[in-house]
Amino acid sequence: MIKLKTPISEEEIRKLHVGDSVLLSGVIVTARDAAHKLMIEERPDFIREALKESVIYHCGPVVKKDENGNWQFVSAGPTTSAREEPYQADVIEEYKVRGIIGKGGMGPKTAAGLQKSGAVYFHAVGGAGTLIANAVKKVRTVHKLEEFGTPEAFWVIEVEDFPVVVTMDSHGKSMHKEILEKSTKIAEELMG
Amino acid sequence: MELKESILELLRRAATDLSPDVEAAIRKARDKEDEGTPARNVFDTIIENVEMARKQSTPMCQDTGSLVFYIDFPVGDTEKKYRDAIEWAAKEATAKQYLRPNAVDPVTSKNSGNNVGVNAPYIHFHQWDKDEVRIRLLLKGGGSENVGTQYKLPHQPINAGRDLKGVRKVIIDAVTKAQGLGCAPGTLGVGIGGGRDTSYTLSKEQFFRKMGQRSERKELAELEVQLLEDLNKLEIGPMGFGGKTTVMDVFIAAQDRHPATFYVAISYNCWAFRRKSMTIKEGEVYYD
Numbered sequence: 001m002i003k004l005k006t007p008i009s010e011e012e013i014r015k016l017h018v019g020d021s022v023l024l025s026g027v028i029v030t031a032r033d034a035a036h037k038l039m040i041e042e043r044p045d046f047i048r049e050a051l052k053e054s055v056i057y058h059c060g061p062v063v064k065k066d067e068n069g070n071w072q073f074v075s076a077g078p079t080t081s082a083r084e085e086p087y088q089a090d091v092i093e094e095y096k097v098r099g100i101i102g103k104g105g106m107g108p109k110t111a112a113g114l115q116k117s118g119a120v121y122f123h124a125v126g127g128a129g130t131l132i133a134n135a136v137k138k139v140r141t142v143h144k145l146e147e148f149g150t151p152e153a154f155w156v157i158e159v160e161d162f163p164v165v166v167t168m169d170s171h172g173k174s175m176h177k178e179i180l181e182k183s184t185k186i187a188e189e190l191m192g
Numbered sequence: 193m194e195l196k197e198s199i200l201e202l203l204r205r206a207a208t209d210l211s212p213d214v215e216a217a218i219r220k221a222r223d224k225e226d227e228g229t230p231a232r233n234v235f236d237t238i239i240e241n242v243e244m245a246r247k248q249s250t251p252m253c254q255d256t257g258s259l260v261f262y263i264d265f266p267v268g269d270t271e272k273k274y275r276d277a278i279e280w281a282a283k284e285a286t287a288k289q290y291l292r293p294n295a296v297d298p299v300t301s302k303n304s305g306n307n308v309g310v311n312a313p314y315i316h317f318h319q320w321d322k323d324e325v326r327i328r329l330l331l332k333g334g335g336s337e338n339v340g341t342q343y344k345l346p347h348q349p350i351n352a353g354r355d356l357k358g359v360r361k362v363i364i365d366a367v368t369k370a371q372g373l374g375c376a377p378g379t380l381g382v383g384i385g386g387g388r389d390t391s392y393t394l395s396k397e398q399f400f401r402k403m404g405q406r407s408e409r410k411e412l413a414e415l416e417v418q419l420l421e422d423l424n425k426l427e428i429g430p431m432g433f434g435g436k437t438t439v440m441d442v443f444i445a446a447q448d449r450h451p452a453t454f455y456v457a458i459s460y461n462c463w464a465f466r467r468k469s470m471t472i473k474e475g476e477v478y479y480d
Binding site: 019021034059060061062063064074075076077079080082103104105123125126127128129130131133134149150151152163165167175176179180182183184186187190191 | 240432
């Protein structure tokens, strides 16, 4: 098991390969559809510092405010990453992001972006909402909450030992592509 | 217990407490994978998460889905009574964080913030002759809904004709295309026949079967068993990481079709297969 903490250098990221299990700690940022659209169309600066050498998490959490008025994550598994395919490579380059956490993997444009910018795709366990929320130790701040709503806002969070697997690395390899090719071949055989 | 409060409890149970038959299927799938493989690790994480969610009474998955209710009610009751109780319960469950706000106006993209909106929650009403009420609930996740699909037979690209052989082919095709995207291992509901709308409706109703409960029609029961074997040969595995279990069960039903049409609707449910039911009998509430 590899342990990594944000900010992550390009050198550390280039050492990772498809199939590596990683426990991730440090500050990361949730962003999904509305956030990615905004980052490309308006390139806002408010999120620049939090994203530099950090990780974007494709997640729309369930949150609550505790008795002291602080935000807490209640359930926070990954959402499907494929929807961000049109934006992701540009977001990585623009904001110098070192990793994406999501589920389902991403396409060729992102794969090329990971290779070019020195970043990886980490796969979290879809549906493991409670377990991952327990790895979120603190909510630092939230952006665009009013405008985008809870699931779509940028949540800047501190995580500890968030379990993920590298399924797309910075060397052009993708587990998703391999499984797709293999299973498609088996399906063709089954259908005769 | 008041009706609205009993529905709130149904929502809480559905979101936080995975049904025993589904959990048993996940544990069985875990035991088939070798120690140290990504597939085995995924199953271990899933099981740990299911146990934590039950203990903490928090949603096992942050996508608490679209709320789909199926209500069978006795003569003399009004639909409004149930609709009002469900809307109250949905708002309350959202405020208590059993549910994430998941109702978005597609015109303005505004989230209602409380899971109530146009056709949200969606309620299927059915009046019956019994003197009791049955309320069934499906929390249907969005990621798995996106991999659901409908075929019109014949389907040329894979030579799927208008018979059960053709049905088998399109189901294999759909699961191959879904890969891990619907949070595999999935459970399939399949509706054969009917129209565009009713084939999907039939496919979703199959999700109220228990794991392992075969169709009462011999041909369909055989097809279910055959497909379970076929689909697990694909080795897509949990989350699409490769592995021995790609689907946990396949539930197929058929209804009469128009001579000119032959639809096959395939609904995919994620591993977090959340459906619960309750019965109200002589004022007492029973949860399944």
